Amino acid sequence: MSNPSADPSGPPLRSVFTANLPEIFRQLGISLVVSTYQAGKVILVRHDEVAGGINTHxxxxxxxxxxAVKGNRLGIGGANTVWEYRNVPAVAARLEPRGKNDACYLPRHIHITGDIDIHEMxxxxxxxxxxxxxxxGCLCTLDVDHSFYPRWRPPFISALAPEDRCHLNGLAMVDGEPRYVTALGETDTHAGWRSNKASGGILMDVASNKVVLRGLSMPHSPRWYRGKLWVLESGQGSLVTVDTVKGTWETVAKLPGFTRGIDFIGPLAFIGLSKVRESAVFSGIPIVADLAERxxxxxxxNIETGEVLGFLRFESGVEEIFAVQLLHHTRFPDMLEWNDPLLGISYVLPDEALAEVVMPSEAELAERPQTYMTRGLERFRQGDYEQAVACFREVLNREPGYPDATYSLGVALAETGALQESLDCLLSALAKEPDRAKIHHSLANLYSRLRQPREAIRAAGKAIERQPDLAAAHVSLAVMLLQSGNYKRGFDEYEWRLKTGQVAVLQSPNPRWDGAAVAEKTVLLYVEGNDVRHGILLARYVPKVRSLCAKLLILCSDDLAPLLAVIPGVSEIRHPGSISVADYDVHVSIDSLPLLFNTTPETIPDLFPYIDIETLKKRKNTEALRLPDRTADSALDPAPVRKVGVVWSPQPGADGDGHVACPFDVFQAVFTVPGIQFYNLHSCDDSELTATLSRLPVDDVESKIKDYADLALLIDQMDLLVGVDCPAVHIAGALGKPVWVLQGDISSWYWPTLSSSTPWYPQARLFQQPQPGDWKGLIREVKQALSQ
Structure with missing residues (x-):
């Protein structure tokens, strides 16, 4: 069963779960708290009795x-802080929809530790x-006077130093006291543990200062449960039990991922599994060799039988899990964020004071501006922008000066397409708070959508002046500068994407390549996350990189690999988890190449096609990928039929995203142009849409596509591709094919503002909406062009 997230920021967060998992949660009366530092999220995993499935919040x-969980207390360790929360059930009763939540964790305290790389707590x-x-390399506690208070460290660690000498990581409590810890090495030098990750792991007894086990593979998450010590031997992907007297361990089960994070209830263990990313950290461990896919x-x-009873699997957005903790007797919890307006009207008092407190009724509370504000923010997070707008309007009706309501209304209005009213709201908010960086940033993005590049650039600059480390504003500025042709400053600013937390950055001890000649060395070029578009667009730099090094490796996803493998200059394609730090000398993201090569509009590599389609034909079953060879059937019309590929949405399920996807009910007007055979390249799981396509002059060839190399072979047979910004239009561009790109009111940095052409693909024609959001006007122009 699938479980898409409604989180409107960052990459899509999708998960699937076994059909029996909701019933397991229901019978046990539990929920889970899961942390993923890779995605920058804490996930509440809950049984939704109304929807009948698992909800990930x-x-x-x-x-x-x-x-760390104890009673009503919840602690979370972060980059340089510890957050403490308390469950206040009375607040849960006031969350929308009423009666659904049975727990609500309110932030109570934040402690600044500095960057100590907090692991288990x-x-x-x-x-x-x-x-x-x-x-x-120590265990510590917290107090009000210190960043942290060291309490214990392994005897082989000679001094307190911020050097991660042994990668101490796991902590097991016995009778309420720290007793066992895990570490990845018995080493006393800076990052010394890295040299023997495969078998250098240890388990230690804190009470005796003795090593209980050696020879473990990246052990994590020791736990004392039912009179036994349990440990996750992460490098093996296994759960083991430990005989602390004999110094031996026994495997209970092996699982299909890097095991880390565990909690128990009855005979069941809930175990976190992670994919192994690149292997600068994870190279050489058994799980990399044993499992091609993690x-x-x-x-x-079931810890008694070793049987897997069910699972929740993340399909996108989340690749690593650190901690997994049960919330007992809590079926549907929530957590309030630090700026949630509900905190302003939520109070926890001593029992003796409650008798003297007079509180408003539930009905009165429901009509207060704070309640509508909270409801509006929640609706916005869920992607229900129309309802969010209604809530924020109600706040301002009741209290015109309510903090943040005008700004929030402006942001929500922009999401509904009401750009001019959004502008009025944001300018009104700015008049009240002229030094607030995020208002300037929101204005910058709005001006960009309104096609006012000068105002957009100016507003982004003001946001940065007021908050120089606002990475998102730097990236917005970069996009606007690049769209305006200012490549020198634009690509400098674009490097701030690496600090947003939204980009998958390769973590490696090897140095980052600076663009200089490295004649005897191997360069690793990697594609950031899953942005296939950028991988295809910027693959044109591969020959330039190859001319400066001895060997060029590319790290990318499996579906992109066959396509990039035929780019001239590629020595080898590697997949995440299949590369060792010893395989390359320097690395760099493919998105940084335009900066390293001092790119200007005049110096963009333009060797088209830069995909070797002939080599691709030799490697693939081209017969299975052949397009139907249609010509006009009537003797009165012997002219050959033009072959046009179409993509109206960048990905399945994105049709409702009016910023990039063209609504199908608008796009289908192009199919009325005579003399053309259209080919659908858009993945479609909607049976009603499939039925509609069957009645139109459209061949659905999407089912033939297994990877992007297949897509390239199909596009190569076409006369033209018409589509929104998606991998298909970039493949067409890389092949030197005519391609028409349909622009929404938000577009990427390589599509110039107010232009019908781009220096990145000289054969491309850009179609702009007559007014922001006007897809009908754009499609009318496309129809006219096709007719001609």
Missing amino acids: FRDFEKPMGI AWAKDDRLWLVNTRF ICGVWVL
């Missing part, structure tokens, strides 16, 4: 890792919170 955190019986301080999710295991 995401909250943004900066590098969340360790999670646990509350002791005296209510002190213990942290695994990985950076300094999975991310939470697996439910």
